Amino acid sequence: MRCNHSFTYRESAVSSTLVQEPEAAPTRPARSGRHANTTLVVLFLSLGGLSFALLQSLVAPALPAISADLQASVTDISWIMTAYLLSASVLTPILARLGDMAGKRKIMLVVLVLLAAGTVVAGLATSLPVLVAGRVLQGAAGAILPLSIGIVRDELPKERVSVTVGMLSAISGIGAGLGIVLAGPIVDHLSWEWLFWLPLVLVAAALVGVAVGVPESPVRTPGRLDLVGTFVLSVSLVSLLLAISKGRAWGWDSGQTLALFAVGVVGLVAFVLVELRVREPLIDMRLLAIRGVWPANAVGLTFGFLMFGTFLVIPTLLELPAATGYGFGKSITQAGLFLLPTTLMLIVFGPVAGILARKYGAKLPMVLGAVAGTAAYALPAVAHDQLWQIVASGLLSGAAIGLVFAAMSNAIIAAVPATHTGQATSVNAIVRTVGGSIGTAVVAAVIASDVTPQGIPTDHAFTLGFAVCAAVGVLAIAAALAMPSRRARAGASDEAGSAGSADDVDAELDALTAGH
Structure with a gap:
């Protein structure tokens, strides 16, 4: 009787895990006897993700103050954001791949050390080149989310994975929102250097926590970079x-x-x-062809655009003088406070998306989030002359980002083998970053395309900016609807499980991408 060494790719409502049949050779080492406190594991990973997201957005509202202090031009000072963006985009897939190969905890510690070093350099900077160098080091922390999701998938009980991944994914939006909210008060009452010293406390806590409280993942993908x-x-x-x-x-x-x-x-x-x-x-192209992966990346691209559209258009509109007839005359600090509802909705709907993904699959929260995101911009595109319209847009935007970010991560970990989690989630992080860059550039160009003789954007420019974001939201809905249903994904998992091969993971990926 022939022994069939096969793998079953079983999908639960939480995530799909590569499960070995009794007679198959092991692909993941058995766990050591070490039992980590999973609540602390999640806490330490959350602190790392929050610190990275804060540092990403906290600096943006303070660029004029930094420019004046360092005597840098507007064009040159933008390198503070650009360097961070470039570093994160380049290093995220590399460090995530190293995490799959050498151990996710080990690489997470390296990443947090780089983030701490970059934050210290930035806080001590007295010239723009030194500050930009610090931002390059900080950008390495873009790998925190892929590494964190991999650790959660490997270490937590299956029934907790989807909600935890939802929370970790939402933290990137929460941190970005908090950064915009907190930047004004910090600069007004302290100085711009404290934009780095305060988050350093979170980075240090995350570094110590991961060092003492997070076990090394047993799942590895041996190989070379x-x-x-x-x-x-x-x-x-x-x-x-x-x-x-x-x-x-x-x-x-x-x-x-x-x-x-x-x-x-x-x-x-x-x-x-x-x-x-x-x-x-570095990135297995077959992962990108899986039907549960490419729609998630398409949604990630559009929502990267939409998230940074929110953080650019709304504060700008709120800070315009009331004498224009459409601005609200708010200070930087006051404008930031109007993003608090957005951040609160992110906190609520990230875990909610995990619960929905566990019960119904990732498609439902992704579609709901895409619809909410489209409505968040359609409303002010129609009218934005009342504060309640701005607040309502922020509430819808926060719910949308919370639902979608969590659903994307859950969709990807449900669709790929555990050994490829870092690769797949790092690609999603990259497309979100690219989407954010495109969104910032496009929305800024739209707003600047129609200005008054004094150089102030017109009311029509804001209407057009909101309309462009709403149109991108429609694209997000289309991409979300392309996600496979739970039944379709279960069929793909069964097909992958029947693909017996000596080269098991390769066979499974071939089976998962067949026909998609």
Whole structure:
């Protein structure tokens, strides 16, 4: 009688886990006798994610103050945001892949040390180049979310995974919202350096907590880092994001901008070709073809756009002088407070999305979030002359981001083998970053396209900005509807489970991508 060494890719309402049949050879080491306090594990991972998200947005409202103090031009000071963005985009897939290979806790500690070092450098900076160098180090922490999701999937009981992943995913939006809220009071009452010293407390707590309270994940993907793919992807992402971030300042039709776009696009094509040919790719292209993965990445791209649209358009409108007839004359601090409802909704709906994903699958909260996100911009596109309309838009936006961010992560971990969690979730983090860059550039360009003789954006410019975001929300709905239902995903899991092969994970990925 022939022994069939096969793997069953079983999907529960929480997540799909690579489960070994009794006669199969092991693919993941047995857990050590160490039993971690899972509540503390989640707490320490949350602190790390919150500190990264805070540092991402906390600086943005303070750029004028930093520019004046360091005597830097408006164009030069934007490198504070651009450097952070480029570093996070390039290092996230590399560090997530190393986490899958060498151990997620080990790489998480490296990432937190880099984040702490960068925060200290930024806090001590007395010149723009030093501050930008600190921001580059901080950007390495973009890998915190993929590493955290991998640790949660490997360490927590299955029934807690979806809600916990929902909370960790929502924290990226919560931190971004809190950063906008807190920046004004910190700069007004302390100084811009405290934008780094205060989050450093969270970073230090997360570092100590992970060191003493988080066990090393037993799931590994042995191999070597794909250096060629790493180089090609880095060049491509840097070129694309530089073109997007600097295109408005340099001119969208300038030779410099167009050349960077060309290098970025050609680089992405070259990266795909390289990854399809190497034995141990940085990102396995088959992951991106899984039906539960590519719609989640498409939604991630659109919601990266929408989230930064919220954090750009609404504060700008609130801070315009009331004498314009459509501005509300709020200070930076007051405008930030109007984003508190958005942040509170994120706190609530992140875990709610995890509960919905556990009971009904990730598609439902993703569709609901996409609909709410579209409504969040359709409302002010119709009318935004009353404060209640701004608050209602913020509430809808917070609920949408909380639902979608959590649903995306749950959809991905439910669709890929545990050994590939870092790769798959890092791609989602990258597309969100790219979407945020595109959203910031496009919305800023739309608002600046129609200004008064004094250089103030007109009411029509804001209407158009909200309308553009609503249109992107419709694209998010279409992508969310393309997600497989729970029944369809269960069928794919059964198909993967019947794909017996000596090279088990490769066989499973082939089965999961077949027909999709």
